[in-house]
Amino acid sequence: xxxxxxxxxxxxxxxxxxxxxxxxxxxxxxxxxxxxxxxxxxxxxxxxxxxxxxxxxxxxxxxxxxxxxxxxxxxxxxxxxxxxxxxxxxxxxxxxxxxxxxxxxxxxxxxxxxxxxxxxxxxxxxxxxxxxxxxxxxxxxxxxxxxxxxxxxxxxxxxxxxxxxxxxxxxxxxxxxxxxxxxxxxxxxxxxxxxxxxxxxxxxxxxxxxxxxxxxxxxxxxxxxxxxxxxxxxxxxxxxxxxxxxxxxxxxxxxxxxxxxxxxxxxxxxxxxxxxxxxxxxxxxxxxxxxxxxxxxxxxxxxxxxxxxxxxxxxxxxxxxxxxxxxxxxxxxxxxxxxxxxxxxxxxxxxxxxxxxxxxxxx
Amino acid sequence: xxxxxxxxxxxxxxxxxxxxxxxxxxxxxxxxxxxxxxxxxxxxxxxxxxxxxxxxxxxxxxxxxxxxxxxxxxxxxxxxxxxxxxxxxxxxxxxxxxxxxxxxxxxxxxxxxxxxxxxxxxxxxxxxxxxxxxxxxxxxxxxxxxxxxxxxxxxxxxxxxxxxxxxxxxxxxxxxxxxxxxxxxxxxxxxxxxxxxxxxxxxxxxxxxxxxxxxxxxxxxxxxxxxxxxxxxxxxxxxxxxxxxxxxxxxxxxxxxxxxxxxxxxxxxxxxxxxxxxxxxxxxx
Ligand SMILES: Nc1ncnc2c1ncn2[C@@H]1O[C@H](COP(=O)(O)OP(=O)(O)OP(=O)(O)O)[C@@H](O)[C@H]1O
Ligand SMILES: [Mg+2]
Numbered sequence: 084x085x086x087x088x089x090x091x092x093x094x095x096x097x098x099x100x101x102x103x104x105x106x107x108x109x110x111x112x113x114x115x116x117x118x119x120x121x122x123x124x125x126x127x128x129x130x131x132x133x134x135x136x137x138x139x140x141x142x143x144x145x146x147x148x149x150x151x152x153x154x155x156x157x158x159x160x161x162x163x164x165x166x167x168x169x170x171x172x173x174x175x176x177x178x179x180x181x182x183x184x185x186x187x188x189x190x191x192x193x194x195x196x197x198x199x200x201x202x203x204x205x206x207x208x209x210x211x212x213x214x215x216x217x218x219x220x221x222x223x224x225x226x227x228x229x230x231x232x233x234x235x236x237x238x239x240x241x242x243x244x245x246x247x248x249x250x251x252x253x254x255x256x257x258x259x260x261x262x263x264x265x266x267x268x269x270x271x272x273x274x275x276x277x278x279x280x281x282x283x284x285x286x287x288x289x290x291x292x293x294x295x296x297x298x299x300x301x302x303x304x305x306x307x308x309x310x311x312x313x314x315x316x317x318x319x320x321x322x323x324x325x326x327x328x329x330x331x332x333x334x335x336x337x338x339x340x341x342x343x344x345x346x347x348x349x350x351x352x353x354x355x356x357x358x359x360x361x362x363x364x365x366x367x368x369x370x371x372x373x374x375x376x377x378x379x380x381x382x383x384x385x386x387x388x389x390x391x392x393x394x395x396x397x398x399x400x401x402x403x404x405x406x407x408x409x410x411x412x413x414x415x416x417x418x419x420x421x422x423x424x425x426x427x428x429x430x431x432x433x434x435x436x437x438x439x440x441x442x443x444x445x446x
Numbered sequence: 447x448x449x450x451x452x453x454x455x456x457x458x459x460x461x462x463x464x465x466x467x468x469x470x471x472x473x474x475x476x477x478x479x480x481x482x483x484x485x486x487x488x489x490x491x492x493x494x495x496x497x498x499x500x501x502x503x504x505x506x507x508x509x510x511x512x513x514x515x516x517x518x519x520x521x522x523x524x525x526x527x528x529x530x531x532x533x534x535x536x537x538x539x540x541x542x543x544x545x546x547x548x549x550x551x552x553x554x555x556x557x558x559x560x561x562x563x564x565x566x567x568x569x570x571x572x573x574x575x576x577x578x579x580x581x582x583x584x585x586x587x588x589x590x591x592x593x594x595x596x597x598x599x600x601x602x603x604x605x606x607x608x609x610x611x612x613x614x615x616x617x618x619x620x621x622x623x624x625x626x627x628x629x630x631x632x633x634x635x636x637x638x639x640x641x642x643x644x645x646x647x648x649x650x651x652x653x654x655x656x657x658x659x660x661x662x663x664x665x666x667x668x669x670x671x672x673x674x675x676x677x678x679x680x681x682x683x684x685x686x687x688x689x690x691x692x693x694x695x696x697x698x699x700x701x702x703x704x705x706x707x708x709x710x711x712x713x714x715x716x717x718x719x720x721x722x723x724x725x726x727x728x729x730x731x
Contacts (some may be wrong), residue, residue, distance in 0.1 A: 174648055
């Protein structure tokens with residue numbers, strides 16, 4: 084099956100700076116593809132190249148197998164939902180949605196039918212006569228998507244479309260967007276710097292850093308099997324230790340941290356004894372226990388004191404200071420077992436080597 | 447406390463009221479009264495509409511009146527056509543320093559007085575002027591060409607004088623148009639022309655209307671440019687007002703002319719607002 088969108092060795096330079104550096108990816112039809120990365124890593128630049136507002140310095144963009152480099156933006160079978168939506172303030176909602184159809188010279192009666200259909204699909208029937216500024220943020224959002232979707236593009240590009248919304252609405256729109264993608268059955272390319280947006284909605288996520296793709300994979304891949312320290316640090320939270328590898332025994336290695344702790348982690352690719360390395364352990368993989376006995380099965384065990392309890396409902400954490408003075412974040416189980424935990428209490432913590440990811444070169 | 451606020455309010459309002467009252471309302475009432483009287487004999491006046499009858503029946507007066515109106519509308523239209531691309535370039539295409547420099551270029555002609563500026567045009571366009579010499583030198587003309595004292599020269603002068611007053615409001619409104627809105631227009635399949643017609647012009651409408659109103663009123667009330675650059679046949683209505691007041695000392699007819707001009711500009715401005723479906727409040731605020 085030819086991918087809906089394919090970028091090959093895409094590079095964009097602005098003078099000296101390389102905003103996008105040799106990026107290649109393919110998005111299969113009907114999937115939700117996200118590009119996730121910190122601010123300024125080049126996400127918008129990729130998007131604008133796909134939409135046709137920027138010419139790549141080198142590389143190729145193919146839509147349904149055909150290169151679109153010579154196609155101007157108004158002829159490309161992709162549409163874009165802009166970061167600040169860019170609805171046309173001088174038009175009504177119906178005129179906004181019908182704008183693209185009018186450009187295609189669709190007959191009037193068909194336009195009004197399609198506009199009504201689109202309004203139904205986004206769950207806002209009957210608002211066609213309103214002005215843009217008479218809508219709420221979330222409604223504008225949906226109108227911006229409908230405005231693109233009536234044109235039935237091969238690929239819909241969305242540039243941080245939830246950025247301007249408040250937290251509660253953002254949570255709601257995440258689910259809504261995923262549902263809209265299923266209704267319209269179109270390929271979505273979504274860019275964001277918010278990992279939870281990417282994780283919740285995407286079939287595939289590309290993590291981007293400084294113009295390059297660090298890793299492309301499903302949310303699970305990125306979360307459980309990050310390829311690079313950047314991905315491990317960017318997706319979810321992690322406790323980190325740097326140190327030197329002492330031994331490698333099959334699938335497990337042992338590292339001596341800079342603070343002198345011995346730590347066991349999953350051996351990955353080509354690490355051998357003597358290498359500098361960095362270990363990442365997620366707060367939610369660390370088990371909290373009242374006594375050392377309960378942790379007998381874990382490869383890594385530490386004893387420490389609770390320095391702080393960060394209550395945040397289901398995402399509550401405890402900060403534990405270990406014997407060498409480092410502070411670890413540990414997720415607080417919600418089973419009630421530790422509801423009586425206080426500052427200064429002594430706790431035991433442990434985690435398996437399989438949950439600790441190790442990367443070389445942490446020096 | 448309340449009385450303090452009242453005093454402050456009155457103090458702040460006084461200059462405005464004085465300005466409006468002394469310079470605009472009172473002279474106009476006086477003018478209206480003057481225009482509505484007829485001189486019977488030395489020092490004896492009678493109320494009548496004779497001045498207006500004279501103004502509306504005398505072909506020269508009437509012709510000049512309409513000519514001035516039509517030419518002002520034309521000058522406004524030409525100014526808009528030239529200023530729009532310039533303003534678009536300054537607001538949307540030029541970046542940073544270039545933007546400021548271009549804006550300064552629009553301002554520079556206003557550093558010298560209108561009189562000097564108009565003389566500049568005369569130096570360029572007269573029979574022994576630079577353009578005429580250039581045409582002869584290149585062989586495009588075999589004798590001196592007189593380009594002054596006709597409607598075209600006058601139009602050039604009017605447009606040139608009004609340019610800035612069109613460019614400034616246009617740049618301001620165009621700058622407030624988000625680039626991504628224009629991009630969205632292209633992204634959804636629009637070509638350059640339809641983006642201009644459906645997105646850029648509707649957005650720039652307040653600037654277009656307020657620029658046009660200002661330029662129209664400036665052209666209509668301009669005295670210097672039509673007098674100096676226009677020919678004997680291109681009489682401007684302000685010249686006639688001047689003639690009546692100063693040359694002929696016929697204040698009654700001059701006042702009637704003045705009132706006709708006021709009504710004309712009010713009607714055309716109102717028509718312009720009606721045509722574009724805007725209120726004065728929206729346009730100026
Ligand atoms: N027109 C331009 N000229 C010069 N440099 C640019 C231009 N556009 C973007 N850049 C640079 O390219 C890099 C990537 O910018 P881009 O807008 O793609 O970031 P982003 O990932 O979308 O960031 P954000 O999440 O903040 O929107 C930045 O360092 C930026 O300064
Ligand atoms: Mg961006």
